Amino acid sequence: MTSHLVTGIGELVTFDPTHPGPLGLLTDAALVVQDGRIAWTGPTGSAPACDARTDVAGAAVLPGFVDPHTHLVFDGDRSAEFEARASGARYTGGGIAVTVAATRAADDETLRANLHRLAAEARAQGTTTLEIKSGYGLDVVTEQRLLRLAAEVTSEVTFLGAHVVPQGVDRAAYLDLVTGPMLTACAPLARWADVFCEPASPVAFDEDESRAVLLAAARAGLGLRVHGNQLGFGPGARLAVELGAASVDHCTYLSDADVAALADAAPHGGPVATLLPGVELSTRSPFPDARRLLDAGVEVALATDCNPGTCFSTSMPLMIALAVSAMRMTVAEAVRAATLGAAHALRRDDVGHLRIGARADLCVLDAPSHRHLAYRPGVPLARTLEIAGGVGE
Numbered sequence: 440m441t442s443h444l445v446t447g448i449g450e451l452v453t454f455d456p457t458h459p460g461p462l463g464l465l466t467d468a469a470l471v472v473q474d475g476r477i478a479w480t481g482p483t484g485s486a487p488a489c490d491a492r493t494d495v496a497g498a499a500v501l502p503g504f505v506d507p508h509t510h511l512v513f514d515g516d517r518s519a520e521f522e523a524r525a526s527g528a529r530y531t532g533g534g535i536a537v538t539v540a541a542t543r544a545a546d547d548e549t550l551r552a553n554l555h556r557l558a559a560e561a562r563a564q565g566t567t568t569l570e571i572k573s574g575y576g577l578d579v580v581t582e583q584r585l586l587r588l589a590a591e592v593t594s595e596v597t598f599l600g601a602h603v604v605p606q607g608v609d610r611a612a613y614l615d616l617v618t619g620p621m622l623t624a625c626a627p628l629a630r631w632a633d634v635f636c637e638p639a640s641p642v643a644f645d646e647d648e649s650r651a652v653l654l655a656a657a658r659a660g661l662g663l664r665v666h667g668n669q670l671g672f673g674p675g676a677r678l679a680v681e682l683g684a685a686s687v688d689h690c691t692y693l694s695d696a697d698v699a700a701l702a703d704a705a706p707h708g709g710p711v712a713t714l715l716p717g718v719e720l721s722t723r724s725p726f727p728d729a730r731r732l733l734d735a736g737v738e739v740a741l742a743t744d745c746n747p748g749t750c751f752s753t754s755m756p757l758m759i760a761l762a763v764s765a766m767r768m769t770v771a772e773a774v775r776a777a778t779l780g781a782a783h784a785l786r787r788d789d790v791g792h793l794r795i796g797a798r799a800d801l802c803v804l805d806a807p808s809h810r811h812l813a814y815r816p817g818v819p820l821a822r823t824l825e826i827a828g829g830v831g832e
């Protein structure tokens with residue numbers, strides 16, 4: 440049993456209610472890691488003796504970021520589509536077919552190299568927990584390949600066979616596949632299932648189809664997540680509430696009834712509203728109204744949605760900066776949404792905070808305060824703090 444003392448923490452964000460403020464903030468702080476878990480946090484002056492010691496010289500330390508929505512297993516490049524959209528073309532979800540073709544054609548080594556490069560890129564920016572979806576295979580064999588590869592990087596693996604109806608396939612036949620044989624083959628390889636519920640897109644799924652996908656997934660033992668309300672008003676958020684999903688993601692177009700349904704469900708473990716402002720940045724779309732959700736009492740998470748079509752960024756610090764600058768969240772709300780809120784979106788209580796017993800997943804900033812994450816957008820301040828003897832994932 441090795442204990443490790445981290446000292447010289449200029450500012451420590453813990454979310455421990457025994458420490459001050461909504462962030463459980465300590466200054467001139469230290470923490471102790473034992474067996475990969477947080478064993479103690481407090482003022483430097485009262486830190487216990489330990490076997491090993493790291494001094495961070497006045498830096499801010501936070502819980503590692505939790506990115507609860509990514510699509511990291513794919514091949515192919517869509518920078519030309521991005522450029523076309525930047526010249527005025529509108530996003531409809533149709534470009535997903537380009538990635539599906541490239542991903543099906545790629546061998547495992549290529550997909551693995553892409554995935555591990557992106558996961559390392561996220562980690563280098565302070566992300567310590569990643570959710571990763573399939574959804575660029577859309578046939579049984581390729582969806583299974585993508586889920587197995589994702590599991591090399593994380594336990595938060597999501598089956599997204601219902602990403603879009605693949606080109607040249609009958610809708611009803613595909614729905615039968617994704618709720619039948621494909622689900623049976625993929626459910627043992629995933630923790631979650633997700634659906635692109637978006638009647639505004641000709642390739643995504645409407646309310647009845649999405650409900651069928653989610654009900655079948657729940658029967659197969661998977662937790663539920665929903666892509667909803669991204670391109671227009673729709674049933675995604677209400678369906679997430681109705682079926683007890685952990686999260687509804689995007690939430691760009693919400694009616695008053697949607698917000699009320701999310702707020703009513705919030706005290707009973709209802710869906711977290713996961714906002715993906717990198718998508719709005721990259722597609723020049725209106726940002727979600729985060730204030731309306733927060734003011735109604737809905738838990739908000741931030742995620743990158745890292746994917747080759749609509750947001751090719753792994754940077755949680757960028758999402759925090761966007762949340763503050765473009766979605767009028769406070770800095771504290773944005774930091775919480777990128778850590779504790781995001782952990783709740785994955786129904787995890789061991790990450791996203793630094794209370795006693797949490798995983799020692801630490802993010803250290805080349806800055807004295809968490810405020811710099813929003814104050815210095817685009818500057819690479821955040822990195823993962825490696826402590827020997829972590830519990831690993």
Ligand SMILES: [Zn+2]
Pocket residue numbers: 508509510666744746
């Ligand atoms: Zn997505």
